[in-house]
Amino acid sequence: MKSLFSLLILLHCFFYSNGQSETRIKAIDSITQNVLKSNIKDSLTIANANFTIGEHYRYSYLADSSYYYYHKAEKYYEKLGEKLQLARTLYGIAVIQKNEKDLTGSELTSIRAIALLETLVETNEVRKYKSFIFNNLGLVLDQLGQQEESIEYYKKSLKLKRNLKGNNANTIDNSVNNLALSYKNAGNYNLSIKTYQELLANENLKNVRPDFYALVLNNYAHTLYLSEQHEELPELYFEALKITDSVNPNGYNSIIINQHLAEYFFNSGNKDSAKYYAYRAKEISEEYHNDDLLKSLFLLSTIEEGEESAKHLKAYIKLNDSLQKSERAIRNKFARIRFETNQIEQENIKITKERFWLFIISVIVILSSFLLYLVITQRIKNKELQFIQKQQETNEEIYNLMLSQNESIEEARTMEKKRISEELHDGVLGRLFGTRLSLDSLNMSNSDEAIKTRSQYIDKLKTIEDDIRKVSHELNTDFVSGSGFIDIIKTLIETQAIAYQLDFKLEHNDDINWDSVSNKKKIHIYRIIQETLHNIYKHAQASQVKISFQLKNNVICLMIEDDGSGFDVNKAKSGIGLKNMNSRIKEINGSLQITSQIEVGTTVSIEVPIP
Structure with a gap:
């Protein structure tokens, strides 16, 4: 069994080292199926075989096949209780999910793998895979726009990698580059530039890993561009593109550099150069993942005008992924919480209880406040009604007092009029009457002139008497009712x-x-x-x-x-x-x-x- 398994691994190594044509891949798959169908009773061997094949397919960017074998290996390792191997398999699945833009699945799988590794004794191998998984979580969260959490995971990864045994310079440099990228995406350009400068300060990096050096140089140049430090641009972009094309013409890194050059020239007002690099990025990205092609189409829709711009924009819309990063971030947030340490789970339970009691207390307080409000409102209404009632009573009293006062005034007037009437009638009229009698007695004089004179006086006195009697009568008459x-x-x-x-x-x-x-x-x-x-x-x-x-x-x-x-x-x-x-x-x-x-x-x- 071991010889068959070793033969399978050797065949894979041979074919992959000599290229990955479709014919060779089919041949590998056929040999793989025959080996796995053979009467192998050792479950661990089968699990290891599936894991190894999944690894090779993953490095060949054959996501479907890689996931298939990883999934089979996962089932075996889970039944066998092989936690370290299961964590390694889950890490591979998480990387595939990340590459295929299933960021939610990648995050959940990575956290599950970390949870497994936390239960193991911390050996160098355990620390290594922890660092790999933390780095993958950093990449996922950075794409989800959660740069702060991404930076924390990168720092955790680097801390572990720097304490690993052996030469880990390359993987450390990868995480440092990722960390600087998150700083850039978070808008912390100064810290990003400083981190990139530390990487570029390594004189051997350009000779040992020229493709990685070009990637770092491009990221550094783009950070300078975003921070509006254009003194070294576009020369740094050209240098990065030159190195990339010398190592792998029209390679994956060329797409990003051409996109950055197009963006730089477009904002500098050089539309011809911007179009040139934008179309070049589009042509190269058509051979790779759709996400890079999506960015190229959007860039062309911005640079071009009229119908050309509309054409690229339509292509961009057609290609655009329906899943939004914000929606993924929401779905993933609770998934991360569920797979954190037991301490956090206990804290969450405690918080839930506290929130429950807080809710109960809040409901009680709200109900009590509402009842108190009703009582106070009712009391206020009662006081208002009492005030209105008292006001009405007061108005009645005021009016009655006014009427009483007016009646007293009218009574005084009546009495005064009666007194004047009596005075006129009993006093003035009596005296006038006596005078008239005296004058009448003088009528005994038979002189014509005397008679005429006395008669005139008597008539005048009668007139005065009638007038006084009339006034007396009017004064004694009651006023109009009401x-x-x-x-x-x-x-x-x-x-x-x-x-x-x-x-x-x-x-x-x-x-x-x-x-x-x-x-x-x-x-x-x-x-x-x-x-x-x-x-x-x-x-x-x-x-x-x-x-x-x-x-x-x-x-x-x-x-x-x-x-x-x-x-x-x-x-x-x-x-x-x-x-x-x-x-x-x-x-x-x-x-x-x-x-x-x-x-x-x-x-x-x-x-x-x-x-």
């Missing part, structure tokens, strides 16, 4: 007019029986007139105001007119005074209408039904 409320209104208007320096005119008739109007309505009418006069003084700048009362169809019609500045009724804000007026009108089932004209005046019309 005139008390109008007197209150007149007193209010007179007082306000004097205070506000207004000329007023009050018009009313006796059709309104104020005694049949409720006190509540009279109080609200009184307050509305008071508030309207205050608004006229405050806003209208009027000099005259007219207040009139009329009764129409058993409805009291009150109109208050001023000659003030007026306002736009549609644009005016509703202040607390107007709100109070509307509230009062609503309580007595009345209606309120305000009309106004600029520089003409304002009219407030109020209608209140008597019933």
